[in-house]
Amino acid sequence: MKLTAYKKLFTSRFLNLFEIHYRDREGRPRTWQLVSRERTGPKCFSGRLATADAVVIVAYHLERRRLVVIREFRVAVGGFLYGFPAGLVDPGESIEMAAKRELLEETGLTVVDHHRTSPVVFSSSGITDETVVIAHVDCAGDPSDAGNTSSEQIETLFVGQADAKRLCGDDTIFLDVKTWLVLSGFAAGGPVR
Structure with a gap:
């Protein structure tokens, strides 16, 4: 080839x-x-395969002891999709900076600790060369949609292990693949940080 x-x-x-x-x-x-x-x-x-286009934020809310999941209207599926907060990395922005900015914009929550970042991974290599990095963070605060634009409709959810198991088994909702993988692991063993 x-x-x-x-x-x-x-x-x-x-x-x-x-x-x-x-x-x-x-x-x-x-x-x-x-x-x-x-x-x-x-x-x-x-030669830019190792450069992340976007960041996906797996946020653990310290006070609520739950993962932060969003329910967001996505045009591509014509309805709501459950996923993690995510967004494009701006030019000159670090992954950590992008994770803080996107979590605040989409949920109103604040990153208090950055645990780890995945290597660059591909979102759907059969159709796109888009690359993402998954950032595992702790967060705090109360949710707000004040940072959402008029083209966004995002609801912030706090998901415990039982909720994660229920979401992963519910074939009446749409789940992002990355979210399903993390939530199924969380349902089985607790926080992945």
């Missing part, structure tokens, strides 16, 4: 569509389409 070239098919403010040309293991030419946040070219050509 060898990547040979790419062509930009579409561009917008946040997403770009590229056609990737490559040779399969028998040397035959093939194409693949992918969505990227990169404007100049897909990450597989730019």
Whole structure:
């Protein structure tokens, strides 16, 4: 398998569509389409695969002794999705800074301790080169939606182990894959920090 070239098919403010040309293991030419946040070219050509586009925040509320989960309207699913607070990392911003900013904007909660950060991981490598980092933090405060824009509808939830088990087993709701993985582990063994 060898990547040979790419062509930009579409561009917008946040997403770009590229056609990737490559040779399969028998040397035959093939194409693949992918969505990227990169404007100049897909990450597989730019060498930026180890750079995080976004941060996902797994926040543990110290006073309530619960994980912070959000229920957010997502256009792509035409309804509400349960997930963790998350957002794009701004240029020049560290992962820790982005996690603090996004948690405050989406939930009104404040990061009080940053425990660990995952390596860069891919959100859905079959269709995009988007990369995320998962930040595990402790937080405090009372929830607020004051930081939400008019295009966001976010409800902050505090989830204990029994709640996590119920959410993971409820096939009537939509769950983000990262959230399902963390919540299923939390339901089985407690906080993952």
